[in-house]
Amino acid sequence: MNERREPRRNPIGIGIIGAGNVLWAYFQVLDRLVPRGQAIEGPICARRREIWPDLRSRRPAIRLVAEPREVVESDVEVVVIITPPESHPELTRLALEKGKHVVVEKPLAATRAEAEALVELAASRGLILLAAPFVQTAPTIRALWGLIHDGVIGRIHSARGLYGNAGSTWAHWYHDGKVSPLAELGIYNLKTLTALIGPVTEVLASDAVAVRPRHIGGIEITDPDPDVSHVILRHDSGALSSVVSSSAIQHYRRPALELYGTDGTANLLGDDWDPRGFEIWRNEAGCWEHYEPIEGTWLWADGLTEMVLALREGRAPLAELTQDLHLLEIIEAAERATKERKTVAVASRFHPLDLKPDALQVRRDHHHIHDHTRPADEQ
DSSP states (O other): OOOBOOOOOSOEEEEEEOOSTTHHHHHHHHHHHTTTTSEEEEEEEOSOGGGHHHHHHHOTTOOEESSHHHHHTSSOSEEEEOSOGGGHHHHHHHHHHTTOEEEEOSOSOSSHHHHHHHHHHHHHHTOOEEESOOGGGOHHHHHHHHHHHTTTTOSEEEEEEEEEOSOOSSOGGGTSSSSOHIIIIIHHHHHHHHHHHOOEEEEEEEEEOOSOSEEETTEEESSOOOOEEEEEEEETTSOEEEEEEESOOOOOOSOSEEEEESSEEEEEEEETTEEEEEEEEETTTTEEEEEOOSSTTOOTTTHHHHHHHHHHHTBOOSOOHHHHHHHHHHHHHHHHHHHHTSOEEOOOOOOOOOOOOSSOOOOEEEEOTTTOOOOOOOO
16 A cells, blocks of 8 residues: 555546446546546447447547457556456456556456456556445545544444345346345445454355346346345454345435444444445443534545546555455355355455545534434435
8 A cells, every 4th residue: 555656747548348327427537537637538338339329418528439458458547347247357357468557346356366366467567456345435434444443432342234225127147146245235334344343254144035036127037146145244353243235125224334332332324335424422422423424525436536646646546455355255255154054264364454534624513312313314
């Protein structure tokens, strides 16, 4: 994380491979970077030519190409990969071999071993590889990290996380076993929890099918893969945490994360991919302290912003690839724990993260416990 690079003054060229639903979030990021002279929009690979007219009608200046090679062989410096999960490793390798820095959506790969080879390739070429989720870059989560590591709630002994939605009616890979609810959804909670509490040493897990059959793109899937995952994690610190992830959750109203310490409690409000502030109970204060979100315009696709700023400022990005590899090992351990119905050890650890903000103004409101109300969050 301390690696220095030569700062860049010119705008950074950005190419994108993939034109699904998440493309528009990355356009939001580009539309902030381009007017500031920090980035230039390059080619966008959309293999399905039938969607080109709609893309052009909504974004007239878009430069569309049909093949990933047309992006990686262009003059852009950064390639963003937002294709279905099974294609991530191949396209990441293609871009790295062409000398491009890479921002890749989750998961980086299906296995830790496959991802490790990509991490090593990026290092050998002196390139930056940023893997989603990018929750560790969110100013609100960084502020919470700083308070937690200052010991405001004492030693964390327990934590709970949940993230889910109702599933997909358009993407077969969402329900055909190519990516589990934990790898697609729970990975957000995994990244935030491990950032806040530390690495995981063992996993216990189970899954289930809630919705049967599934209807996707007019096709009925009579025997879909599990759409509910529950995991219990033991952290190196001794803390226990649990994560529920599911593509069968219609709505919910609860914090993204609940952290229980020996001297208090902390709740991250909203979702960790869309943090809406946090609240802290300190025994010493005897009331809930509500913290407003910091830089509420932060977007879950802002890993691209972090990439551009890191290149322009000549610094390493606020990320730790050893943590991303650790998450993939946790997901593999959870799959094995589910099949074997036993606790599975996680051998890897990751380099410590320093997420404490330098000088963020944190707004805090005090509420008596009986008067406290939490903003609703429905997904």
